Amino acid sequence: MDNAIRLERPVKAKRLNRHFITRNIGLIFSYAFLISMVIVIVYPILVTLMSAFNVSNSLYSTSFFPENFSLTENFVQLFTETPYLSWYRNTFLVSVITMVLSTFIVTISGFVYSRYRYQSRKSALISLLIIQIIPSGSGLIALYAIANSIGIYSSSNATLYTYIFMILIYTTGGITMNTILMKGYYDSIPRALDESAKIDGATQMQIFKEILLPLVKPMIMVIAIFCFLGPIGDIIMPKFLIASMNSEAKTLAVGLMGLINNIKESSYNVFAAGAVLAAIPPVIVFYKFQDYIVGGLTSGGVKG
Known part of the structure; x- marks a missing residue:
């Protein structure tokens, strides 16, 4: 038993x-x-x-922690031997201008698609979806041909005109998907608010400015963050358009890539120092506005 x-x-x-x-x-x-x-x-x-923080010129070593630790040497070399501040300035100037233009256009276009009913509205929305399907890299050769045909590279202010051209591309490239997101957020706001304001004698502009705009603030913040961060990490288009320009005219990603392009003269640890500094603004932005990002995206997906 x-x-x-x-x-x-x-x-x-x-x-x-x-x-x-x-x-x-x-x-x-x-x-x-x-x-x-x-x-x-x-x-x-x-x-x-x-x-x-490792002085030896290699991204790999026998130890995970720096064998020749130095708190400042790679960063000093980064600022003295490369135009890092110029790269930083160029990149964030493009990001800020792109953010302002894109956010302004998307806020208005999302309102129009959500609140107005007109004959070609459905066709326009379908066109936005089709444009979004096309890979952004497929138009690089066409963009370079356009820039060359309008005389950007042959002008005396080639650098300035190239950056203006890049800002326009970033602005228009982010409009399609962001407009769809913004429209979804506008759709989640009850139309009863619009009707009540119209009964009280409010115009369409007053409804947009005083009622809807404060309510879509979370999504505006989300789109502004996305438009700001987009140019910072992009390397394909800047490298394609400004490859022949001087070192100070480069963006942050292109300039850092130049530090490790040549195998014999690569500065891997200086590159790592620049990458750490470049990552600080995006990390701060995501940390400070993470509630807006999560809340804006989830609320914008309620209605399409």
């Missing part, structure tokens, strides 16, 4: 373990996936951060 009880206990334990695994297998895979993604994302960041 005692032997039967002893045999029965391991069988019950095995059954409970199998039941626990089968019941929580989805949760186990979810945690495993999340942990693996954290490792994939965080490890390169830590390697770059450690390399920024």
Whole structure:
């Protein structure tokens, strides 16, 4: 009898373990996936951060922590041997102007698509979706041909005109998807507010300015952040359009890439120092406005 009880206990334990695994297998895979993604994302960041304080000219070493630690040497070299401040200025000037123009246009266009009913409205929305499907890189050759045909590169102010051209491209390129997001957010606001204001004698402009605009502020912040961060991380179009210009005319991403392009003369740790400094503004923006980002995107997806 005692032997039967002893045999029965391991069988019950095995059954409970199998039941626990089968019941929580989805949760186990979810945690495993999340942990693996954290490792994939965080490890390169830590390697770059450690390399920024390592004096030896290599992104890889036998030790994870800097073998020749220096708090300032790579950063001093970055500012003295490269026009890093010029790259920073160029990039953030483009980002700020793009953010202002895109946000202004998208706020108005989203309002028009949401609140007005006209004959070609549906066709215009479909056109926006089709434009969004086309890869942005497919038009690089055409953009270069346009810039060359209107005399940007042959003018005396080639750098200024090229940056104006880039700002226009960034502004128009972000309008399509952002307009759809903004329209969805406007659609989530009840039309009863518009009707009540019209009964009280408010004009369409007053409704937009005094009622709707304060309510769509979270989505305006989201779009402004996206438009600001877009040019900072872009390397394809600036490299394509300003490749032949002098070093001070480059953007941040193109300038940093130039530090590691040549294998024999690469400055990997100086590159890491520049990458760390370049990441500070986006991190601050996401940290300060993360509530707007989450709230704006989730509320904008309520109605399409």
